[in-house]
Amino acid sequence: MQRRSSQYYHDTNGVPLEDGRTHHVGVAKGEVANRIVLVGSSSRAVTLCSLLDGAPQFSIKSHRGFETYTGTFQGTPVSIITTGMGGPMMDFAVRELRHVVDGDLVMVRLGSCGGLSPEAVPGAVVANTPGSVRIARNFDATFEDESDANYVISQRRAAPDVALAQRLAAELARDCDVVYGLNASADSFYDAQGRVDANFRDCNGNVLERLRARGVASVEMESCYLLHLAAHGTRIRAATCAIVAANRGTGAVVEKDAFEAVEARAGRAVLRTVAALPADVPPPPPAPRETGAELGSALRAMQIRLGMRPEGATEADRKRFEDEDLDRPYGR
Template identity: 40%
Template structure:
């Protein structure tokens, strides 16, 4: 860590850079592709427009952010590695750096629990979390508790999911016969091994876990480690009251009735999906987080097949283009976007 951080609650540097991603306002766009692999991020960025030159930042904590324009629309690619904790760093810190809506599409690999061939694409309509029960007695076993816990499902953003499906179909290579599956539920786990039912030298009590998932959850199709946490944080976000800068109100010429509204100390009130500044009487849309995912089947848990490196490159190129097309095609009103002025995607005069 080279720079002094302030505020232990939400650490930032003096110039506003967040702790883990290392970015600040104006360096990440409203539309985001998130991946786990640096090479995948760099490959997708090759589709960016030449101008402005894409911005790239690799943080000390191992996160890579590449921001540019795709067909004129600002887009960021954020490589976060693997797992729920990294998703948490990513979503929370991006949210604090972006004004307006945030659209996130996760492009990652997965293991498949059905008979789909490797190279297939899964667009989960929902995801559940599978987590290791740390109170279970893994040393001796426990007949009175379960070693793994399942969450309730969280849904993808339906409009973004539909746009993503159309974009992947429209960018499908002529020779590609890969199935695209949408009536699917994903499970995001807290381990690549134990909570995905893999057998190792550890006593994980998971030999029947995959069968249990398939029997318990209709349309259970894939396993990976990130999608649920993205969907969960997107669904949990309720927006915040951030009024436009207030003008100085006129001096009172008569009696003033004080207001003691502790729930809105900044003088703003919520009305459905908007909030209203009491000074300006201006309705401002409440910002949203919308999320969807496409998962490339790298491993079949039924046949034990694993995708070849050459096939990975083909599927990644297709999906990278498709995800960018989906974000480009998703309309976000101007008032729900981060300002261009001062951003890394701002176009120079005449561009």
Template identity: 30%
Template structure:
């Protein structure tokens, strides 16, 4: 065991990793999409698996919810296991009227209300952003698969429940596409370690209309995104 929170030995984690927030979703993806998946960690029930997709080694590692948790797991993947590429696969809430439930969002850059940047002695003006290589491949693969995806700015927040009236209006006005809770931390860690990262999210609820997926849909309605991410990371 090399890291504090991941019970894997060197070589058990692939250089290409998908990170869903939910560890049960990691198990679902590994068992449904990977060949010969093997579990390498269950510390704190944050499950991790390695298998192959079309002959290419891929790992699926749960991240948990929020930037502190994503920050821990992605840091250890980059630093302790020499992971080269990470794609976050999760859900997000839409800000814009022309985005629908089930649409896939590619986060070009992640604005944030978090103080996570202070761990790197950075000002809040720093812009955490995706890897161009992964973003370019995502656009190519998305077009090939004829998926309904959008690329743009997203927002990473610390609080899931915000009691401030109209808190989202300033972000909506700046054409921020969606809100989630992990991308900025992933992008900061990737930048520090000079690795590639991309956050992609299926829209599971709409901030303006109040529409939302059921609990079951949140678990199982993301198969198109899972296959999309696997196609990107194995090219």
């Protein structure tokens, strides 16, 4: 009989493990499939588990709030995992799952969100085909007025895997009212999403307008973290979508029964997506070799973006590069 370790965990400078299980998600090698559906809530996980071929063959609830269910959908092994709320929880999930699963990973998030565009009505599903930006409270701001400095919106968007995102959008469109749009992941449910609380000086009255000006259709708290980590991780393909619970412009809120019905239809679409798509991640194409002229042009562009003024640079050049940066994706 193997003796249980008396240490709190091992490998404090890597991925901490307790007797072979990750410290937060609580899973070990062989317990998680290569195709993963990530959800925020336990009830959504239960709904998706009811769509599997049968009862999950493996399940575990960690002491940190994560739940993992592994079974099959249409004969293909899949795992349904709850991540809770916010970026740090998503970070735990993606990193620890990558640590215990060998080979390629396919990850799709089915979440809930607030709609910002007029089309993102309650009960619709926003497929984040363009990806997601991030918005966060700026701790260096003074919060003395409604300054843009109070909340930082990332200039670049985290992009999904293109083939996976397109397949997801097509599957969702079979059964759901789908909106295709950019998402914003906030570091809070309250201030960075423009909610007003008289007990705090948040100075966030312009947050939603700024997000709409960037073309954001939905706002939640997790998707950008998943897409960013996947783009900078090893052999991870990721895409995200979310059900609109309320439209922040009109104030309309979905009925509970209607939300649960959409949850089941969208859940089936997500499961079809991960089950049908090959898990193999093709190797990235070799980077093209740049000529001396191209390198010089790239250096000049970088100097302009950094506020320098190389010979011949104009204010129009600076503005053009600034606009390009706002829509330049990470990774893919």
